[in-house]
Amino acid sequence: MNVWQKLSKKELHQRVFDAVNSNVNYSDEAVLGVPASYLDPKVFNADAPFLDDAPYMTSMVKNPNHIGCHTIGESEAYFSGTQELEREVIRICAEDILKGEKNAQDGYIAAGGTEANLQALWVFRNYFQKKFQASNEEIAIVCSQDSHYSMNKGSNLLGVDIINVPVNDDTRLVEEQVLTELLQDAVVSGKRYFAIVVNMATTMFGSVDEIDLWVSCLKSLGDKVQYKIHVDGAYGGFIYPFTTSNNALNFKNPEVDSITLDAHKMAQAPYGTGIFLCRKGLIENVLTEEAQYVNGMDLTLIGSRSGANAIAVWMILMTYGPHDWKEKNEILVGRTSIICNKLDELGIEYYRHPQMNIVTIRSEFIPKELVTKYGLVPETHTANNRWCKIVVMDHVTADVIHHFLKDLVASKKTISVSL
Numbered sequence: 001m002n003v004w005q006k007l008s009k010k011e012l013h014q015r016v017f018d019a020v021n022s023n024v025n026y027s028d029e030a031v032l033g034v035p036a037s038y039l040d041p042k043v044f045n046a047d048a049p050f051l052d053d054a055p056y057m058t059s060m061v062k063n064p065n066h067i068g069c070h071t072i073g074e075s076e077a078y079f080s081g082t083q084e085l086e087r088e089v090i091r092i093c094a095e096d097i098l099k100g101e102k103n104a105q106d107g108y109i110a111a112g113g114t115e116a117n118l119q120a121l122w123v124f125r126n127y128f129q130k131k132f133q134a135s136n137e138e139i140a141i142v143c144s145q146d147s148h149y150s151m152n153k154g155s156n157l158l159g160v161d162i163i164n165v166p167v168n169d170d171t172r173l174v175e176e177q178v179l180t181e182l183l184q185d186a187v188v189s190g191k192r193y194f195a196i197v198v199n200m201a202t203t204m205f206g207s208v209d210e211i212d213l214w215v216s217c218l219k220s221l222g223d224k225v226q227y228k229i230h231v232d233g234a235y236g237g238f239i240y241p242f243t244t245s246n247n248a249l250n251f252k253n254p255e256v257d258s259i260t261l262d263a264h265k266m267a268q269a270p271y272g273t274g275i276f277l278c279r280k281g282l283i284e285n286v287l288t289e290e291a292q293y294v295n296g297m298d299l300t301l302i303g304s305r306s307g308a309n310a311i312a313v314w315m316i317l318m319t320y321g322p323h324d325w326k327e328k329n330e331i332l333v334g335r336t337s338i339i340c341n342k343l344d345e346l347g348i349e350y351y352r353h354p355q356m357n358i359v360t361i362r363s364e365f366i367p368k369e370l371v372t373k374y375g376l377v378p379e380t381h382t383a384n385n386r387w388c389k390i391v392v393m394d395h396v397t398a399d400v401i402h403h404f405l406k407d408l409v410a411s412k413k414t415i416s417v418s419l
């Protein structure tokens with residue numbers, strides 16, 4: 001590990017308080033020009049005694065703005081203390097978790113997985129435009145049909161077409177022939193530049209795309225096409241790299257250009273903690289030159305953003321360290337296997353990736369009452385829904401699972417009759 005380690009509570013608090021205290025202090029310093037301040041003290045009590053022992057809440061009250069990207073060029077000096085913690089988060093994710101070379105990636109804490117995915121598509125579109133004078137009509141986003149709908153948002157916002165590739169209904173994987181034919185059709189209709197998105201676990205199934213298959217289909221098209229590959233790890237990024245020993249969806253793989261992670265899912269961070277990562281040399285494609293009042297380059301989609309979010313992610317990662325983090329995830333995957341073993345015994349059909357914590361059950365195998373009672377999430381909120389998912393998060397304990405399975409066994413007879 002380059003950066004990631006487990007810190008004691010004392011060390012952790014010290015680092016955060018030191019970082020916050022290195023930022024501008026609006027109370028003691030004459031800061032006349034910035035449209036920013038601490039949180040309104042009439043509403044948020046900055047003198048509350050518990051804050052002395054609450055580094056994250058303290059950083060909320062001090063309200064640092066991490067506008068811009070802090071892994072490249074200059075940044076706003078007012079918040080340099082806490083920007084350093086954000087840089088560490090980016091390095092932990094890009095280097096320690098996703099096996100990038102030291103200081104070879106850029107990145108920032110985005111509003112969420114959606115923003116990080118949009119940022120990636122924006123970077124790729126502009127790269128094709130700048131490097132090859134591509135027109136929007138020649139560019140297409142290509143991803144599996146199980147991809148998150150942020151790709152469709154990206155298509156709409158960026159004015160480029162999207163190709164949603166069908167997947168096999170059982171494996172949830174794209175098939176070689178289907179993908180090759182769709183890509184060939186796209187080339188015939190004038191597409192030359194592909195912004196590819198592969199999933200490091202899809203939202204509904206937890207399925208993980210086979211990047212090697214995607215690359216070989218793309219390469220079979222020859223030199224007439226260019227492509228860039230983004231990995232959407234918004235769901236799986238904080239779990240899959242720890243539960244699999246041969247992850248091809250990281251920066252060790254030269255085909256991977258950028259990656260989204262999302263700390264507000266599996267890392268249980270506050271909302272507003274998506275993470276965008278890309279290889280150095282790419283993010284400059286989205287430089288907004290008009291952002292003159294921001295010191296340094298604004299290379300992000302979002303603009304102003306809370307520095308407290310970066311601190312929250314930093315604290316979570318440093319509280320666990322890499323080894324406890326792995327164990328935490330293995331426990332979740334183990335609980336998921338308990339569910340799957342029982343489903344197998346009961347002859348209930350489902351999809352599950354063995355290294356993931358999602359179980360997606362064919363809806364005809366599960367009574368509606370149980371779907372409602374246990375808050376299972378349907379694929380679609382319409383009458384023709386085919387799948388319902390269980391996501392084994394931290395609060396989905398062995399005890400809750402036991403009660404669910406007990407109810408499922410009890411209902412099995414009724415289901416068999418109605419099938």
Ligand SMILES: Cc1ncc(COP(=O)(O)O)c(C=O)c1O
Pocket residue numbers: 111112113114115117148150201202203232233234235236262274
């Ligand atoms: C795979 C994947 N990508 C992107 C997103 C979007 O993340 P957010 O809701 O944080 O914008 C999600 C959300 O569930 C997701 O599962």
